Amino acid sequence: MSKTYSISELASEFDLTTRSIRFYEDQELLHPTRRGQTRVYSSKDRVRLKLTIRGKRLGFSLAEIRELFELWDETRSGSKKQLHLMLSKIGERRAALDQQMKDITMVQLELESAEIRCRQALEELLEKEPQEKQDEEEHAGSSDKASAASSATMH
Numbered sequence: 001m002s003k004t005y006s007i008s009e010l011a012s013e014f015d016l017t018t019r020s021i022r023f024y025e026d027q028e029l030l031h032p033t034r035r036g037q038t039r040v041y042s043s044k045d046r047v048r049l050k051l052t053i054r055g056k057r058l059g060f061s062l063a064e065i066r067e068l069f070e071l072w073d074e075t076r077s078g079s080k081k082q083l084h085l086m087l088s089k090i091g092e093r094r095a096a097l098d099q100q101m102k103d104i105t106m107v108q109l110e111l112e113s114a115e116i117r118c119r120q121a122l123e124e125l126l127e128k129e130p131q132e133k134q135d136e137e138e139h140a141g142s143s144d145k146a147s148a149a150s151s152a153t154m155h
Contacts (some may be wrong), residue, residue, distance in 0.1 A: 004042060006041070006045055007021050027062050029062065030052075031045065032045055051065070059097070060089060
């Protein structure tokens with residue numbers, strides 16, 4: 001008799017919640033048997049769960065993973081059709097990742113450009129600040145002199 005697993009054992013082994021495993025079951029990725037209310041997972045279910053997690057990490061949708069499982073289940077040993085589909089999915093995923101890398105590179109360049117412009121504007125403001133204070137002081141000093149001179153002429 002092959003080894004069986006409880007939902008808790010699989011959840012612990014793969015660091016998932018039991019809710020996630022039940023969701024995968026609802027999506028027809030896993031097919032546990034029942035002993036009363038208890039789900040009993042086979043070695044095949046364990047492998048399918050492992051492949052589901054790997055497929056998700058690679059960016060495959062659950063529908064794509066289910067499609068691959070269905071092709072596998074048709075022949076019991078896989079098929080050219082399954083392998084071609086897998087190669088096609090890998091190519092699509094790789095193209096999507098390549099585009100994301102290009103997009104990320106563009107955003108990084110835009111951020112770099114914005115940062116340079118901000119730093120330059122800040123430097124210009126900091127350079128003007130001491131001059132503005134000096135101008136204010138000179139202006140205040142000349143205003144004081146002018147008002148003192150006009151006060152003196154009035155008296």
